[in-house]
Structure formats: structure tokens, C-alpha cells
Amino acid sequence: MLKGGVIMDVVTPEQAKIAEDAGAVAVMALERVPADIRAQGGVSRMSDPDMIDGIIEAVSIPVMAKARIGHFAEAQVLQSLGVDYIDESEVLTPADYENHIDKWAYTVPFVCGATNLGEALRRITEGAAMIRSKGEAGTGDVSNAVTHMRTIRKEIRRLGALAEDELYVAAKELQAPYELVVEVAKNGKLPVVLFTAGGIATPADAAMMMQLGAEGVFVGSGIFKSGNPAQRAEAIVKATTFHDDPDVIAKVSRGLGEAMVGINVDEPARSIQFAERGW
Amino acid sequence: MTTVGVLALQGDVREHLAALDRLGVKGTSVRRREELDACDALVLPGGESTAMWRLARTFDLLDPLRDRVGTGMPTLGTCAGMVLLADRLLDGADGQETIGGLDMTVRRNAFGRQTESFETDLEVTGLDGTVHGVFIRAPWVEEVGPGVEVLASVAGHPVGVRQDQLMATSFHPEVNADDRLHRLFLDTCC
Numbered sequence: 001m002l003k004g005g006v007i008m009d010v011v012t013p014e015q016a017k018i019a020e021d022a023g024a025v026a027v028m029a030l031e032r033v034p035a036d037i038r039a040q041g042g043v044s045r046m047s048d049p050d051m052i053d054g055i056i057e058a059v060s061i062p063v064m065a066k067a068r069i070g071h072f073a074e075a076q077v078l079q080s081l082g083v084d085y086i087d088e089s090e091v092l093t094p095a096d097y098e099n100h101i102d103k104w105a106y107t108v109p110f111v112c113g114a115t116n117l118g119e120a121l122r123r124i125t126e127g128a129a130m131i132r133s134k135g136e137a138g139t140g141d142v143s144n145a146v147t148h149m150r151t152i153r154k155e156i157r158r159l160g161a162l163a164e165d166e167l168y169v170a171a172k173e174l175q176a177p178y179e180l181v182v183e184v185a186k187n188g189k190l191p192v193v194l195f196t197a198g199g200i201a202t203p204a205d206a207a208m209m210m211q212l213g214a215e216g217v218f219v220g221s222g223i224f225k226s227g228n229p230a231q232r233a234e235a236i237v238k239a240t241t242f243h244d245d246p247d248v249i250a251k252v253s254r255g256l257g258e259a260m261v262g263i264n265v266d267e268p269a270r271s272i273q274f275a276e277r278g279w
Numbered sequence: 280m281t282t283v284g285v286l287a288l289q290g291d292v293r294e295h296l297a298a299l300d301r302l303g304v305k306g307t308s309v310r311r312r313e314e315l316d317a318c319d320a321l322v323l324p325g326g327e328s329t330a331m332w333r334l335a336r337t338f339d340l341l342d343p344l345r346d347r348v349g350t351g352m353p354t355l356g357t358c359a360g361m362v363l364l365a366d367r368l369l370d371g372a373d374g375q376e377t378i379g380g381l382d383m384t385v386r387r388n389a390f391g392r393q394t395e396s397f398e399t400d401l402e403v404t405g406l407d408g409t410v411h412g413v414f415i416r417a418p419w420v421e422e423v424g425p426g427v428e429v430l431a432s433v434a435g436h437p438v439g440v441r442q443d444q445l446m447a448t449s450f451h452p453e454v455n456a457d458d459r460l461h462r463l464f465l466d467t468c469c
Contacts, residue, residue: 001290001291001325002327004326005290005326005330020372021373022333023329023333023334025327060371062392062416085393108394234337238338241289241310
């Protein structure tokens, strides 16, 4: 039950401890945070099992780990290591440019990214138990997270306004199963939880995303690429819980030191578009 | 009319509020002292007990919660909420504290990690038929004091308990639309 909580990227057991002590509901174990993947380039893969074991040992909260899009063997390894969730993630280099992992074949739940409702529903059809809006990881720029969350929520609201006989075409346009489209139209929400990710770097970023309808927050590079990770981590946890209370956001935003420097999403230096991975 | 607060620091708050709403009871989310003061009964939801504990401590809610739960406020704790209601905790995070009130020892994450999570139909004292229990990284009750009634068990471990006005379950009655356990709480604890 991760709802209303913050999930933090960590690359060492020490960082995992800091995240747990700050009130994270889970940690994401990975070899390099997205900002470093972006800076260093190369092929990015599942983490070393020793490193994942070390993080599982270090904390008592759930541990997630990333597999490459379509890399079902990496997912099998992660399940055998006993991770609590697998993130089939666009932040790693895709292993299959056509197919995602058949997530029904696993007992461990999966989280997947989405930029719009159709993508979210296709991932759910494949067995995803949790969706996160993709944003643009490793930038510290929240604008893509905002676009993706607004898009998903807008498309859900639009379904609710359609007549029953218009849902057939809506399903065709969304490239998603009709039954799932009907369910979303009826309930006004996804059948799984919807978190946000990709560019969240400050307490106000987290508060904004929660107010836009996220049910929880993934923070990647934003914490451990900042000046004072422990304090920033705690501030983002508080801001997520009290996302609608500007007094609390103001208080926890004070004296945090340097935020991650960040890369504007339109900067030419930012050659990789993680969000465009996945289909 | 009874107002039932749902501790809303983290976890499946909305599901509990929806269950209360279906039962025609006024539910309200609780993140602040004054919101707690306005409640007659309380639900501690499923979620991450360490995150809830840290937030409760930071926002000066831990002592008021102890005060209210300790002085007779009817309280239902599910999963992480069971952890929070335990007088004694095993396998907590370093330094983890609880609200307490229920004379029991609870082992956190006792049923294992996410991949060991399971669903099962179980009998609950006071309810006809079975209840579909959803156990996610669930705790179990290791031992109970003399005043505690065990309502349900799985594999020899108590997973549902009641002591006077306090009730706790290892599983999540809030995630399916079966509201009988909430009803039982309202009928027997409030």
C-alpha cells in the first residue's frame, strides 16, 4: 500500500537508509540515477544482483528495481531476487522495440510509465499493477510530468463525457481493450494506482503533481543529486502528504540548500528523450 | 452522529472513507490535531507504518493519537494500522514507535515480502460466512494479553483481534466492497 507516499531512487544501501529514515514508502534500487545515465550515456541495464541484495538487506520498506522494456529475462532475475516491485522502465535502454514484458507471467507486481491514457491502458492490459506518468527522468524539469499527468487525467474525464455507443471508437483511438475503456469511463479512474515521476525535484513540484491527481510520487535524481539529500527527502515526503497546504509546503521548502541543477527539457544537450521509449 | 476519522498521512485512506460512506457513516480525513479532536472514532489505514509513524511524530500527532486511543476512542487498524495499534512491535525499522493501546505483540511484514502476499477466505468471529482477506506484506499477531479476543487466524497466527473498543486486522477489508468488517467495528467497538 504505497498510496500517498514517496518512492525514492537509491544506488547504495546508505542512500536506501537515508530514504527510509526520511519516510519513503519504498525505494527504487538502480545502478545510476537517471541524471547520470543521461550524462554518461551508454547502454543502461538491470542492476547488479549484489547491489540489489545489499539494498534489500539495508531497509525494511519495499524495494523496487528496474528492468529494461521488453527484457523478460531481467524481470525473471529480479523476481528471483525477491524484489517487491519491478519497474519496466524507459530510463534503461529498451531491449525490445516492439513488445513490452508479459507481466501476467510473474507473481511480482509491475509498475510502468505512461505519457497518455492509451499507453497506460496498454500497460495495464499487459499486467501492470501500477502506472506512473513518465515525465522526463533525470532533468529536474517537472514540465513533462505535468503534461503527462494532465493528459492522462484529461483523457479519463473525456471518456466519462462520452455516450456509451461512442466508447467503441474511443477504444479504437486509444488502442486499448474496449472492456477496460468502459471500466475507466464508468469509474472515472484507472483500475490501478496512478503515481507521478520524471523531473520532480522540489517539495512544491511534489505538491503540484499531487494536486493534479497523482496518488503518489517517484523522485529519482532530485534527491541524491541535491545539496542536502536527507533534508530534501524528508521535505518532499511532508509536501506529498500536505500537498494542499501551502503553509506546510512553504515551511518545508526553507533552507534546503541547492536543488539538482537540472536540464531544461528543450536544451539541445538533452539528447535522449526517455519518455519516447515505450509504445 | 458519529464522525469517524481516517488517519490520512499515507495509505489507502480513500478506500476506508468509501467504505464508511457506503455504510452511511460520516468519515473525515485526519492529518492535524484539530481534525483528530473533531472525531469520535478512528481508522488507521493500510500503508507503510514507518512512513505514518515518522509523519505523525513530525507533525505533533503521535502524542495526541496516543492520548485519544489510550482514553477510549474506538479505533480500527488494518495492516499498517495493526502495527500502529500494537503495544509491542517486532521487526520494526530502527527506533520505530507505535501508538499502542492493544495489548499484543505484532510482527511487522511477518507474512513475507510482496511476492509472498496472498488472498484467502477466512472466518471471522461475529460474521456469518467467510471474509475475503487480502494480505500484502502483512503483519501477524505474535502473542496477545488476557483481555484480547482473537477474531480470525491464518496458519495459527492471529490476524484479527479485538480488545474493548479497539480492533485490528492484518488484512485489508477496505480494498473490496465487502463492508461487513467495518460494520462489525462500528457495531461492537463504537
